[in-house]
Amino acid sequence: MNTAPTRHEAAPGQRPAAVPAGAAPTGAATPTRRERKKIETRAALETAALRLFAKQGYERTTVEEIAEAADVAVRTFFRYFQSKQHVLYGDVALNITGRMRAALLARPDTESPVRAVGAALDAMELGEPDEQRQVLDRLRLMERLPELGGTYHMIFQHLHDVIAEYVADRTRLHPVDLYPQLLAAAATAAIKAALAVFEAAGGRESLTELRAAAYTSLTAGIGDPPTG
Amino acid sequence: MNTAPTRHEAAPGQRPAAVPAGAAPTGAATPTRRERKKIETRAALETAALRLFAKQGYERTTVEEIAEAADVAVRTFFRYFQSKQHVLYGDVALNITGRMRAALLARPDTESPVRAVGAALDAMELGEPDEQRQVLDRLRLMERLPELGGTYHMIFQHLHDVIAEYVADRTRLHPVDLYPQLLAAAATAAIKAALAVFEAAGGRESLTELRAAAYTSLTAGIGDPPTG
DNA sequence: ATGCCATCTGGCACAACGTGTCAACTGTGC
DNA sequence: GCACAGTTGACACGTTGTGCCAGATGGCAT
Numbered sequence: 064m065n066t067a068p069t070r071h072e073a074a075p076g077q078r079p080a081a082v083p084a085g086a087a088p089t090g091a092a093t094p095t096r097r098e099r100k101k102i103e104t105r106a107a108l109e110t111a112a113l114r115l116f117a118k119q120g121y122e123r124t125t126v127e128e129i130a131e132a133a134d135v136a137v138r139t140f141f142r143y144f145q146s147k148q149h150v151l152y153g154d155v156a157l158n159i160t161g162r163m164r165a166a167l168l169a170r171p172d173t174e175s176p177v178r179a180v181g182a183a184l185d186a187m188e189l190g191e192p193d194e195q196r197q198v199l200d201r202l203r204l205m206e207r208l209p210e211l212g213g214t215y216h217m218i219f220q221h222l223h224d225v226i227a228e229y230v231a232d233r234t235r236l237h238p239v240d241l242y243p244q245l246l247a248a249a250a251t252a253a254i255k256a257a258l259a260v261f262e263a264a265g266g267r268e269s270l271t272e273l274r275a276a277a278y279t280s281l282t283a284g285i286g287d288p289p290t291g
Numbered sequence: 292m293n294t295a296p297t298r299h300e301a302a303p304g305q306r307p308a309a310v311p312a313g314a315a316p317t318g319a320a321t322p323t324r325r326e327r328k329k330i331e332t333r334a335a336l337e338t339a340a341l342r343l344f345a346k347q348g349y350e351r352t353t354v355e356e357i358a359e360a361a362d363v364a365v366r367t368f369f370r371y372f373q374s375k376q377h378v379l380y381g382d383v384a385l386n387i388t389g390r391m392r393a394a395l396l397a398r399p400d401t402e403s404p405v406r407a408v409g410a411a412l413d414a415m416e417l418g419e420p421d422e423q424r425q426v427l428d429r430l431r432l433m434e435r436l437p438e439l440g441g442t443y444h445m446i447f448q449h450l451h452d453v454i455a456e457y458v459a460d461r462t463r464l465h466p467v468d469l470y471p472q473l474l475a476a477a478a479t480a481a482i483k484a485a486l487a488v489f490e491a492a493g494g495r496e497s498l499t500e501l502r503a504a505a506y507t508s509l510t511a512g513i514g515d516p517p518t519g
Numbered sequence: 520a521t522g523c524c525a526t527c528t529g530g531c532a533c534a535a536c537g538t539g540t541c542a543a544c545t546g547t548g549c
Numbered sequence: 550g551c552a553c554a555g556t557t558g559a560c561a562c563g564t565t566g567t568g569c570c571a572g573a574t575g576g577c578a579t
Contacts, residue, residue, distance in 0.1 A: 095575080095576075096574095096575065096576085097526075097527080097574085097575055097576075100527085100574090100575090101527085104527095104528095125563085125564065125565090126564080126565070126566090127564085135528080135529085136528065136529045136530070137529090137530095137565095137566095138528075138529060138530070138531090138567090139527085139528060139529070141565085141566060141567075142527080142528080145566085146565075146566070147564095147565070147566095209441060209445065210441060211441070212440065212441030212442070212443075212444035212445055212448070213437060213438060213439070213440030213441035213442075213443075213444065214440070215440075215444060216440040216441065216443060216444035217437065217440055220440075237491070239487055239488055239490075239491035239492075240488065241484065241485075241488050241501060241504065241505065244483075244484040244487050244488055244505075245480075245481075245484050245505055245508055245509065247484075248480035248481070248483055248484040248505070248509070249477075249480060249509055251480070252473075252476035252477060252479070252480035252509075253473075253476070255472075255476055256469065256472040256473050256475075256476040257469075259467055259472050260467055260468065260469050260472055262467075263465070263467035264467075273469065276469065277469065277472075277473055277476070279512070280473055280512050280513045280514075281473065281476070281477055281480075281509050281512060281513070282512060283511060283512020283513075284507070284508050284509060284510060284511020284512040284513075285508050285509070285511075285512075286508075323546080323547075324545095324546065324547090325545085325546055325547075325555070325556080328545090328546090328556085329556085332556095332557095353534085353535065353536090354535075354536070354537090355535085363557080363558085364557065364558045364559070365536095365537095365558090365559095366538090366557075366558060366559075366560095367556085367557060367558075369536090369537060369538075370556080370557085373537085374536075374537070375535095375536075375537095520579100521578105521579085522577105522578090522579085523576100523577085523578085523579100524575105524576090524577090524578105525574105525575090525576085525577105526573105526574085526575080526576095527572105527573080527574070527575090528571105528572085528573070528574085529570105529571090529572085529573095530569105530570095530571090530572105531568105531569085531570095532567100532568085532569085533566105533567085533568085533569105534565105534566090534567085534568105535564100535565085535566090535567105536563105536564085536565080536566105537562105537563090537564085537565105538561105538562085538563085538564105539560105539561085539562085539563105540559105540560090540561085540562105541558105541559095541560095542557105542558090542559090543556105543557080543558080543559100544555105544556080544557070544558095545554105545555085545556075545557090546553105546554090546555080546556090547552105547553085547554080547555095548551100548552090548553090548554100549550100549551080549552085549553100
């Protein structure tokens with residue numbers, strides 16, 4: 064629903080909505096030096112944060128320690144990340160929703176919404192195993208810690224909204240009509256269920272297959288959109 | 292998954308896991324005076340908090356104001372509620388999960404898990420309209436405010452766990468096997484979807500019917516549990 | 520190189536949340 | 550009335566997050 068970015072004094076590291084979501088621009092040498100320094104600082108903060116979180120846990124890591132490790136002032140930390148949570152949230156959410164949006168838009172109009180969303184979920188799969196592992200680590204952390212529930216919730220909320228909007232677009236329904244909401248809910252529920260099983264199985268099962276199976280089961284009864 | 296109650300110095304208002312989940316004990320005059328005072332204080336805090344939230348918004352209400360309005364020390368507030376969020380979270384979650392658990396246990400063993408969960412959802416419907424309205428108000432608030440996302444997430448997480456455990460019990464599967472997770476995910480997804488539509492429609496549609504329709508659609512493809 | 524301007528940084532003050540601790544008070548049972 | 554357990558209030562403290570402003574730095578024109 065509401066995705067209010069919560070006003071914030073124009074920050075340096077403010078994400079420009081990420082790359083248009085197309086394929087990687089590959090080249091494009093790093094522009095100005097200022098830009099490079101910002102990227103460095105942001106990366107230093109994120110790296111330091113994740114390292115410390117892994118070492119001593121999220122709760123037992125203070126922002127001061129992170130800033131110290133990245134050799135910047137605490138104040139600077141908060142210029143790059145709205146909160147401690149957002150280091151974790153980081154690009155994860157934006158990447159996920161960005162990929163999903165792109166994957167959805169790449170589906171042909173001839174496909175039914177149910178199949179389109181399913182195919183987009185397949186296509187969205189994280190590329191490199193390293194990245195997938197990192198994303199999973201973050202999600203796991205978010206799910207376990209109560210105070211991170213908000214972040215976790217936000218990610219899936221965004222994903223949900225993206226899907227609902229796509230389906231609404233395809234079916235000429237309103238995003239908050241039951242059909243789009245249902246399909247979006249099925250997709251996110253499938254992901255969550257698959258994640259839970261995947262985690263519990265210690266990663267021995269294929270996350271993709273689990274998710275695909277879950278999605279198929281959940282959507283088998285949804286059928287085509289209502290005429291309207 | 293993890294429902295760690297996060298250690299807390301034994302508090303006075305600590306909920307005793309609610310009534311055993313059976314029918315209301317109706318009579319049972321309030322016991323000792325101490326007990327009465329605790330209940331009074333808790334009620335005063337909750338009432339004051341909700342009134343202030345409604346009047347000036349959640350964010351623009353400080354714990355100090357709430358404590359002041361209830362005429363207790365700030366420290367006392369935190370003895371009754373782990374955090375500001377928990378005033379909102381309050382009994383809502385416990386009531387919901389408690390009701391759901393009871394409703395599930397009341398289903399006959401002869402019913403398929405899918406139907407049992409669906410019937411339990413029906414049976415769980417909030418009784419008095421006033422209560423339903425209040426619960427909806429709180430949920431709406433939680434969904435809108437980013438910092439309350441954690442609470443919102445927690446409520447559905449608990450509900451999810453209760454359902455998954457019940458299904459696991461019935462099917463002799465593990466709670467984190469795909470089937471129980473899927474069914475639980477379908478149930479919570481149905482509720483969320485129905486809520487979203489309900490809110491968007493300004494309450495003109497029946498929440499119960501929306502939820503029932505959503506659940507039916509989502510579970511139509513799930514079928515019976517795997518033989519295991 | 521010099522100077523101007525936008526941007527970024529650091530440090531300080533400050534509000535709010537949440538916890539530990541302890542002394543004082545109040546209810547309960549004897 | 551007395552002893553004891555439970556409750557409360559007050560204070561100190563650590564942490565998160567924001568406002569503010571002075572100073573450093575990069576970009577750019579001259």
